[in-house]
Amino acid sequence: MDRYKDIYPFQIKLSFQKIRDNFQKRLQKESNPISKKYIQGILDYSESYPELFEGIEDYENLNPYENQIKILLDDLFPDILTHNEIKVATVPFRNKMFRKTKRFESILNAVPYDGFEFLPRNFNIEKDYILACIIILNTYYNYNIDFFRPEYYDVPDADGNLRNYRLFVNADFVELIPTEKALQITDEDVDELLNRHNDIDFWKEKFPPNSWIFKGFAILNLTDVTADNSISEIKTLLLNNNILSDSRAISLKMASILKSIFRLPKLEFGFALFNEATETFKHSHSSFIESFILDSISDNGCREAFCHGAYKAIVDQHKYFSITDVDSYAEKNPDNKFAINLKSKGIQSVILAPVSKNDKLLAILELVSFSKNDLNNINATKLDDIVPYIAETVENYEQEKQNRIKAIIQSEYTSIHPSVEWKFEEEAEKLLYETTTNNELKEIYFHDVYPLFGQIDIADSSTQRNFAIQNDLIYQLNKVLDVVNSAFEIQPLPVYEQLGYRITDSLSYLSEGISASTEEKTEKLLREDVLPVLKHIRSNVPACISMVDNYLEKIKPGNKAFHKNRDEFDETVSRVNSCMASFIDLKQVEAQKLFPHYFDRYKTDGVEHNMYIGQSIVKELNFTEVVLQNLRLWQITVMCEMENRFYEIQETKNFKLSSRSLILAFNNTLTIHYRMDEKHFDVDGSYNARYEIVKKRIDKAFVKNSEERVTSKGKLTIIYSHKETQDEYLKYITYLQRKKYLNEEVEILNVEDLQGVSGLKAIRVGILYHNRTTPEKGITYENLIESLDE
Numbered sequence: 001m002d003r004y005k006d007i008y009p010f011q012i013k014l015s016f017q018k019i020r021d022n023f024q025k026r027l028q029k030e031s032n033p034i035s036k037k038y039i040q041g042i043l044d045y046s047e048s049y050p051e052l053f054e055g056i057e058d059y060e061n062l063n064p065y066e067n068q069i070k071i072l073l074d075d076l077f078p079d080i081l082t083h084n085e086i087k088v089a090t091v092p093f094r095n096k097m098f099r100k101t102k103r104f105e106s107i108l109n110a111v112p113y114d115g116f117e118f119l120p121r122n123f124n125i126e127k128d129y130i131l132a133c134i135i136i137l138n139t140y141y142n143y144n145i146d147f148f149r150p151e152y153y154d155v156p157d158a159d160g161n162l163r164n165y166r167l168f169v170n171a172d173f174v175e176l177i178p179t180e181k182a183l184q185i186t187d188e189d190v191d192e193l194l195n196r197h198n199d200i201d202f203w204k205e206k207f208p209p210n211s212w213i214f215k216g217f218a219i220l221n222l223t224d225v226t227a228d229n230s231i232s233e234i235k236t237l238l239l240n241n242n243i244l245s246d247s248r249a250i251s252l253k254m255a256s257i258l259k260s261i262f263r264l265p266k267l268e269f270g271f272a273l274f275n276e277a278t279e280t281f282k283h284s285h286s287s288f289i290e291s292f293i294l295d296s297i298s299d300n301g302c303r304e305a306f307c308h309g310a311y312k313a314i315v316d317q318h319k320y321f322s323i324t325d326v327d328s329y330a331e332k333n334p335d336n337k338f339a340i341n342l343k344s345k346g347i348q349s350v351i352l353a354p355v356s357k358n359d360k361l362l363a364i365l366e367l368v369s370f371s372k373n374d375l376n377n378i379n380a381t382k383l384d385d386i387v388p389y390i391a392e393t394v395e396n397y398e399q400e401k402q403n404r405i406k407a408i409i410q411s412e413y414t415s416i417h418p419s420v421e422w423k424f425e426e427e428a429e430k431l432l433y434e435t436t437t438n439n440e441l442k443e444i445y446f447h448d449v450y451p452l453f454g455q456i457d458i459a460d461s462s463t464q465r466n467f468a469i470q471n472d473l474i475y476q477l478n479k480v481l482d483v484v485n486s487a488f489e490i491q492p493l494p495v496y497e498q499l500g501y502r503i504t505d506s507l508s509y510l511s512e513g514i515s516a517s518t519e520e521k522t523e524k525l526l527r528e529d530v531l532p533v534l535k536h537i538r539s540n541v542p543a544c545i546s547m548v549d550n551y552l553e554k555i556k557p558g559n560k561a562f563h564k565n566r567d568e569f570d571e572t573v574s575r576v577n578s579c580m581a582s583f584i585d586l587k588q589v590e591a592q593k594l595f596p597h598y599f600d601r602y603k604t605d606g607v608e609h610n611m612y613i614g615q616s617i618v619k620e621l622n623f624t625e626v627v628l629q630n631l632r633l634w635q636i637t638v639m640c641e642m643e644n645r646f647y648e649i650q651e652t653k654n655f656k657l658s659s660r661s662l663i664l665a666f667n668n669t670l671t672i673h674y675r676m677d678e679k680h681f682d683v684d685g686s687y688n689a690r691y692e693i694v695k696k697r698i699d700k701a702f703v704k705n706s707e708e709r710v711t712s713k714g715k716l717t718i719i720y721s722h723k724e725t726q727d728e729y730l731k732y733i734t735y736l737q738r739k740k741y742l743n744e745e746v747e748i749l750n751v752e753d754l755q756g757v758s759g760l761k762a763i764r765v766g767i768l769y770h771n772r773t774t775p776e777k778g779i780t781y782e783n784l785i786e787s788l789d790e
Contacts (some may be wrong), residue, residue: 092218166228176213448671595631693755703751
């Protein structure tokens with residue numbers, strides 16, 4: 001069945017008329033009597049089969065004409081070349097092949113699975129239709145539309161590796177004939193067709209299906225370009241990706257391409273980075289790329305891995321070094337750990353390819369095979385076109401690594417934020433060109449900036465951690481008590497009974513709560529009293545040996561079997577803090593777009609952030625009150641989003657933490673000063689110090705004349721001191737209530753007097769949390785906790 005029928009603009013007629021025409025022309029010019037007799041014989045023979053020249057429309061079964069077609073095409077398919085050329089005669093646009101060379105047949109027969117279709121790479125029938133129309137425009141209407149693009153076929157070989165073939169089409173034996181359905185094409189039509197090059201419906205309108213007769217046949221010539229294509233693929237892979245990235249897909253692709261280039265289906269590759277200064281190797285930090293060199297040596301020493309010849313070739317001369325027979329190499333170098341390691345893995349041949357740039361060795365590409373002589377210095381030259389791109393990749397990787405290191409230092413160890421970096425650059429440039437002897441960096445100040453402070457704090461973190469420690473100690477003491485009681489039942493010694501009473505007393509104290517002294521006393525009991533008795537039990541009560549051994553195994557250094565709860569608490573705190581810090585860092589990118597400002601954040605039992613906004617921070621933009629209002633609204637919005645994120649990341653955790661969030665709305669400007677000795681910004685002056693006092697103490701403050709903390713779970717607390725600030729923030733709250741960030745519960749509170757600070761007030765408003773069941777309207781904190789506990 002012809003599944004392409006009614007798809008293309010052609011009615012296909014398989015015809016060999018052009019072949020006969022060619023023979024007739026040759027006969028007129030031919031002077032050699034032997035050739036003339038041969039040509040005349042073919043022409044006479046062809047007279048008996050007029051249908052082959054008039055055109056066959058039913059070409060699904062050409063068996064009756066097999067011999068005739070062979071005779072007509074013998075000049076195009078000479079037997080002497082059939083095992084070398086990759087060529088096939090085909091019905092165009094129908095994927096029907098009727099004459100093949102032996103080499104082409106062997107390629108198709110080697111495909112290891114059924115159902116393979118011989119189609120071009122990225123075949124698209126709509127694009128193919130347009131291509132057919134362009135052939136009509138160029139051939140029949142004499143336009144010169146350049147539609148040429150290389151066509152490739154990917155065919156799996158017997159080992160399942162893809163071989164790549166480039167197509168060349170010979171259309172010398174084709175003629176195009178319009179039918180009554182064919183439309184006359186004008187220059188205006190062509191202009192519009194080219195403008196609507198992807199509009200398949202419009203092309204079909206101008207070239208209706210089956211409106212032209214395609215009479216003749218085509219010859220496809222294919223060339224094996226697997227090596228070239230593989231090199232091109234590897235260049236693309238290296239240019240678009242980092243081969244040293246921790247990506248399984250990239251490493252598998254690299255391995256596949258190398259196997260194709262070397263035609264070795266079991267080829268494996270490794271990679272080792274090289275430090276020229278220390279002459280040591282190091283891993284690429286990819287979980288999916290190993291190193292056969294590093295597997296075999298200690299301290300990553302270069303000379304330890306190589307014999308003298310290998311060291312000279314690779315490190316000194318940057319030349320390929322191959323081992324064609326690992327067994328023989330190991331016999332000649334019995335102390336070489338690299339050879340021993342290769343042999344233990346069954347590897348039989350190796351290529352070590354130095355990756356260098358500007359005469360500097362950067363890394364070594366390692367190719368290994370499990371057959372002798374597979375890899376050698378001859379086929380190593382296949383890497384000549386690849387290694388330079390690997391070198392480029394390694395150099396980029398090292399540069400990117402250095403940039404990331406600098407970024408980490410910038411982020412984690414200093415407070416020179418990008419928004420204020422210009423000021424430091426100005427001062428550094430002044431110092432660079434300073435002509436006086438007093439060439440010291442000047443102090444850096446930013447005057448008249450508004451501070452914004454916020455924090456999301458883990459509620460009752462000390463209490464929760466103590467509770468975790470308490471549970472761990474109770475669990476450990478109960479395990480010890482089980483051992484002591486079991487030993488007493490078998491061997492009723494008074495010392496076992498006495499220790500049992502002491503452990504029971506400790507459990508009683510622990511059940512009431514824990515303090516620093518309680519924890520210390522319990523640890524001392526376990527270390528100084530329990531451990532010697534357990535060792536005695538192990539030596540004298542055989543029935544308890546396994547119980548004692550199990551306990552001793554659990555208290556070994558590094559084994560945290562008795563720290564499960566505190567570890568889970570610490571891990572949860574660390575995870576929450578990291579997620580909160582990453583979240584606000586990401587959001588900060590948006591805030592900087594609103595207006596550049598100084599920002600820093602740090603992790604405690606929660607995440608705190610400082611923002612300083614003002615004209616002195618920026619160099620060219622104009623600061624207005626609207627900028628401050630925008631950033632204040634941004635801060636409240638992000639605090640609500642952080643609250644939601646805080647609980648989202650704990651949905652799958654057994655250990656649940658709660659949070660308290662606050663914002664300090666300081667209505668006056670202040671000056672920040674970069675302290676050169678401490679390498680961070682701080683507020684400057686005694687008046688500004690009031691801000692720091694409030695910031696450090698406010699989260700533990702109480703509502704005035706009460707025992708209630710001003711911060712509360714499930715609520716956002718905004719601390720301020722001026723009525724106009726209250727009015728401003730209430731407007732933000734009204735807006736966020738409509739946006740379903742906050743609920744309708746709003747409290748105005750007086751804050752207790754702090755040391756040296758009085759008259760503070762607070763707005764406290766409930767936060768709405770959004771989960772899968774209530775994405776739009778949100779739920780309260782109480783509902784959220786209920787859902788997490790389910």
